[in-house]
Amino acid sequence: MNLLTLGLADVRHRKLANTLHLLLLTLGVAIITALLLIGTEIGGRLARDADGVDLVIGAKGSPLQLILSTVYHLDIPTGNIPLAEADRWAHNSMVAKAIPLSLGDNTRGFRIVGTTPDLVANYHAQFAAGRLWQKPMEAVIGAEVAKAGLRLDAPFVGVHGLGAGGHAHGDHPYQVVGVLAPTGTVLDRLILTSLDSVWEIHATHHRHALKAPASTPDAAGNGAVGAADHDDDPDEDHDEEQSGYDASREITALLVQYRSPLAAVSLPRMINLQSNLQAAVPAFETARLLQLLGLGFDTLRALAVILILTAALSVFIALYNAMETRQYDLAVLRCLGAPKSRVVAILWIQAMLLSVAGTLLGLLLGHAAVEVIAHFAGAAKGVSLTGITVLGSELPILLLPLAVGTAASLLPALRAYRADLAVVLSRA
Amino acid sequence: MLAVEPIEVQYPGSAKIALPSLQLEAGEHCLLLGPSGCGKTTLLHVVAGLLKPVRGTVHLDETLVTDLRGAELDRFRGRHIGIIFQRLHLIPSLNVLQNLTAAQYCAGLPVEESVARSTLAKLGVENKVHVFPAELSQGQAQRVTIARAIVNRPRLILADEPTSSLDDANALLVLDLLLTQARDCNATLLIATHDARAKAVIERRIELGMAA
Numbered sequence: 001m002n003l004l005t006l007g008l009a010d011v012r013h014r015k016l017a018n019t020l021h022l023l024l025l026t027l028g029v030a031i032i033t034a035l036l037l038i039g040t041e042i043g044g045r046l047a048r049d050a051d052g053v054d055l056v057i058g059a060k061g062s063p064l065q066l067i068l069s070t071v072y073h074l075d076i077p078t079g080n081i082p083l084a085e086a087d088r089w090a091h092n093s094m095v096a097k098a099i100p101l102s103l104g105d106n107t108r109g110f111r112i113v114g115t116t117p118d119l120v121a122n123y124h125a126q127f128a129a130g131r132l133w134q135k136p137m138e139a140v141i142g143a144e145v146a147k148a149g150l151r152l153d154a155p156f157v158g159v160h161g162l163g164a165g166g167h168a169h170g171d172h173p174y175q176v177v178g179v180l181a182p183t184g185t186v187l188d189r190l191i192l193t194s195l196d197s198v199w200e201i202h203a204t205h206h207r208h209a210l211k212a213p214a215s216t217p218d219a220a221g222n223g224a225v226g227a228a229d230h231d232d233d234p235d236e237d238h239d240e241e242q243s244g245y246d247a248s249r250e251i252t253a254l255l256v257q258y259r260s261p262l263a264a265v266s267l268p269r270m271i272n273l274q275s276n277l278q279a280a281v282p283a284f285e286t287a288r289l290l291q292l293l294g295l296g297f298d299t300l301r302a303l304a305v306i307l308i309l310t311a312a313l314s315v316f317i318a319l320y321n322a323m324e325t326r327q328y329d330l331a332v333l334r335c336l337g338a339p340k341s342r343v344v345a346i347l348w349i350q351a352m353l354l355s356v357a358g359t360l361l362g363l364l365l366g367h368a369a370v371e372v373i374a375h376f377a378g379a380a381k382g383v384s385l386t387g388i389t390v391l392g393s394e395l396p397i398l399l400l401p402l403a404v405g406t407a408a409s410l411l412p413a414l415r416a417y418r419a420d421l422a423v424v425l426s427r428a
Numbered sequence: 429m430l431a432v433e434p435i436e437v438q439y440p441g442s443a444k445i446a447l448p449s450l451q452l453e454a455g456e457h458c459l460l461l462g463p464s465g466c467g468k469t470t471l472l473h474v475v476a477g478l479l480k481p482v483r484g485t486v487h488l489d490e491t492l493v494t495d496l497r498g499a500e501l502d503r504f505r506g507r508h509i510g511i512i513f514q515r516l517h518l519i520p521s522l523n524v525l526q527n528l529t530a531a532q533y534c535a536g537l538p539v540e541e542s543v544a545r546s547t548l549a550k551l552g553v554e555n556k557v558h559v560f561p562a563e564l565s566q567g568q569a570q571r572v573t574i575a576r577a578i579v580n581r582p583r584l585i586l587a588d589e590p591t592s593s594l595d596d597a598n599a600l601l602v603l604d605l606l607l608t609q610a611r612d613c614n615a616t617l618l619i620a621t622h623d624a625r626a627k628a629v630i631e632r633r634i635e636l637g638m639a640a
Contacts, residue, residue, distance in 0.1 A: 013521035336506050425473075
């Protein structure tokens with residue numbers, strides 16, 4: 001027999017009502033938790049992926065598309081740019097580091113990215129096994145690619161396009177020479193190789209392409225916007241590029257790191273004005289994207305707050321209503337010798353039992369929901385979510401039961417505290 | 429043992445009620461008689477320290493009950509005064525045994541289930557320990573209430589209309605139980621009642637008139 005027994009006994013005594021209050025509180029907390037997890041994980045992932053990339057230089061088009069395709073590897077690229085022109089900017093005095101990317105092929109849905117070892121260094125990736133590529137047709141794979149079944153020293157064939165199901169470059173197999181440890185970035189889902197590998201494959205195909213008549217523009221049926229030319233989808237851009245440059249010397253984009261923050265002011269403007277290229281800032285485009293999504297997040301968050309307030313109100317009403325009958329019980333406890341403070345403590349404990357249970361169940365449910373969502377949708381979209389993690393920003397949620405419980409028990413407790421025992425007892 | 433000096437009580441918004449003085453020796457029993465509304469319950473409440481009189485004092489042995497305040501008063505009442513309410517006021521969310529151990533706990537005494545069980549046994553309801561009050565018959569509930577009042581072996585037992593809803597046989601049974609248990613604890617028993625049947629069992633009586 002103690003305060004907890006007394007409080008618990010009363011909670012149990014009114015099972016149905018208390019279960020309903022608990023449910024409301026649980027749902028409110030679960031939604032807030034899930035939103036927090038998803039928001040933080042997507043936001044954190046976006047930030048990590050764009051780490052060390054101040055500017056992306058690529059073909060003209062939608063800046064958001066350029067960022068999505070080259071930094072997050074979610075969208076198809078805007079097109080290709082001549083290496084010579086990209087090189088000009090790479091050697092600009094305001095540029096500290098420039099990493100070229102050449103996209104166009106995939107295997108099993110994982111993108112094959114022609115680049116330089118700088119990309120691996122940029123994400124601070126460690127090798128789980130093997131080494132960097134040294135010759136054309138050697139490849140280094142990310143952790144998730146390895147999980148999907150590609151093995152060290154095993155050969156694989158690139159397929160044209162960025163989605164599964166394109167033309168296979170069967171005569172040019174790659175060799176896996178390295179496997180990266182998980183980085184928690186987009187790197188985990190990429191297959192890295194040298195620029196030469198990509199050029200080599202597409203140069204061979206380019207010769208076929210020259211013989212084929214230019215047909216209708218590519219409908220991007222398989223999402224193919226190639227690093228280079230391609231026999232399946234010759235388009236007008238291609239023809240222009242072919243006339244001016246060696247088409248095999250093209251890249252998709254250049255990831256740029258500024259030498260000083262001052263570059264942010266002038267470099268993007270210079271590129272956009274003085275060349276046929278486009279410069280897009282990941283930080284800016286990501287913010288724009290989150291702002292678009294933010295509307296949805298904010299609405300859900302408001303809904304969750306309303307749910308929690310409703311639940312708090314319901315716990316409050318429950319406690320307050322229970323007081324009508326509870327006044328006698330509490331008066332009896334006082335008659336039996338319990339001081340006022342102890343009676344108030346019983347009420348508070350009762351409220352805390354409900355709100356702590358509601359909060360913990362809500363946290364659990366929120367995490368479980370995110371894990372379920374991650375299971376069904378997360379991996380497929382390239383943004384890996386997980387419910388099995390604890391965020392620092394969840395800590396304030398733990399304070400919630402304290403606030404709700406205390407607020408809900410305050411008024412009834414005050415009534416119990418002020419109650420005139422003789423009056424309460426004779427009114428019964 | 430119990431000494432009540434003439435007392436005046438003021439309920440908010442009504443006239444003062446004057447109540448007579450009262451002296452009882454240890455183990456002496458007394459009836460408070462009078463029609464409904466004459467102040468019997470009020471006097472019990474004052475003696476129990478549930479109601480503060482505007483004038484007058486209540487002594488229980490050396491303790492001036494009317495001087496005690498707050499938690500001190502609640503503790504004193506819990507330890508030394510057993511109260512049997514007219515409405516039994518068993519706590520519905522606690523089972524019979526817990527209703528008794530709650531009395532031990534609230535009084536700040538060690539919770540001893542064995543004491544609670546043996547007290548219930550004295551009143552013949554030891555087989556109801558895990559039953560909740562709602563499932564008890566009126567007679568069983570009354571016995572449990574008496575058990576709860578005496579579980580801390582109080583010096584003073586106050587009973588408010590303990591027999592009003594009972595038939596003759598049961599009324600005498602309850603009075604007999606009260607007397608037996610009071611004697612067992614060597615406690616003073618003060619019963620407020622308008623029930624004439626009680627007069628057959630307890631000689632000492634104080635008649636309260638209608639409040640002036």
